[in-house]
Amino acid sequence: MGIISRGFSGHRSEGGDRLPPGQYLEHGFPVLSAGPTPHVPLDRWEFAIATETETHRWTWQELTALPTETPTADIHCVTKWSKFDTDWEGVSLDVLFEDVESSAEYALVHSYGGYTTNLPVEDLLDGKAWIAYRYDGEELAPTHGGPARLLVPHLYFWKSAKWVRAIQLLDEDSPGFWETAGYHNYGDPWREQRYEGD
């Protein structure tokens, strides 16, 4: 451990048991990125779920016509900040998967701009994930992943891919952008699964 600097305390200790191990409570909403913010005109935007045999697509019109939910969630970033009670609106992946027939167990999520992240299909279903396009009562800002991002709050927030474009269903797991650069393949904040090997 390094030399202690007198009077440096980093972050206040608020949050209690509601915080996963190693996290601190953040009141702002930090923007982290691996690249420039992509800009996709809504008339060309699409979201797709692709299996080996077929691809289901939604245009912006089609996606936003689907029934929505308004989940409130605590979110946890691997860089140690957590934010409580974030309010979203979006389409549940359960709705989007209704007509998708596949026995594939793994998903690889693709974003506009090239970002990818992977997770088991079961972590996308049963009320655990949404394609979110509104945050805190307003249109989701581009810096936070707008027009639409994946929202999977039970995992570290790098799995909630910004600027989501497609979910590819696979029989074998395919680690994504951060998972191939030292971050954990699954990323459960409650087991503090930050890095590979944790």
Next chain:
Amino acid sequence: MTTEYLDGNVLAGPLGEIFSVDVTTATGRCASCGQVAALASLRVYGPGPGLVARCPGCEEVMLRLVRGPGAAWLDLRGIVSLRVALPD
């Protein structure tokens, strides 16, 4: 609106943990577009969750560096080769 980025000068400290020479003055050929640039002039996003250095010409990823407890992960797939100036 462009996301704010820094430049490759910010890689000097982190890469200095791995390399014994200053590679920010080394030049690298982008694996995507072939442009050659000093690592100091790459466009760097991060530092969280990791440092992602992109080609100033085509914006594709040239280098990624994640520093965790007890290890660093370095991906150089986006660089065809690095030219490092050395004494004769």
Next chain:
Amino acid sequence: MRRLIWRAATLLEVREETATARTLVFEVPGWPGHQAGQHVDVRLTAEDGYSAQRSYSLAGPADGERIELTVELVPDGEVSPYLTEVVEVGDQVEIRGPVGGWFVWRPESRAPVLLVGGGSGIVPLMAMIRTRRQAGSQVPFRLIYSLRDHDRRYYAGELHRPDPGLDITYLYTRNVPVSWPRRAGRVMLDDLAEGGWPATFQPDCYVCGPTGFVEAAADLLLALGHAPDHIRTERFGPSGG
């Protein structure tokens, strides 16, 4: 290159530069010396083991085991509030460096020099100016210093009496002093043409500051005919951190 390690640094002296920025002088046993334009990483560790680090440019020339950093307070920052409001003489931080061989001016270099700094981008440029003075160099220097207003000037006293062969142009972007000949505004082509060297002089240009400023200024230098390989840039974050 020597091994890059974290070294203990003890604060020796503080100098207020503006209402929100101060220069910190540290003693770093074992400091290997540095070049003008290089920077260091500063690491703070709390008692619970939490640590944060940021990069800061060295503000002065090599001076034995003493180094100087000038830090601007970034609201909601992690490291700068500690360095500008909490740290006291005698306290310790950790410093790694010097690093960065790209954005460097060496006194052996003979070409005229154009320094273009925006806000806290003046810091590494000041290291170059002070290194020039220490080396007794006669290389002609021109500095263009862009900032919001008069009150935000770093090194005001020192730059008020510039060394022979150093010319300085101030550009104010928000508020100008009374009777100032130039209207408030961001750096423009004419500013660099009048305050800088002609491209035919083939100066070495160093541009430093926030990303937006550096992009704008570097593009203008290219438009004036300066060769891309004579322009070196260093981009800080929105305000350094």
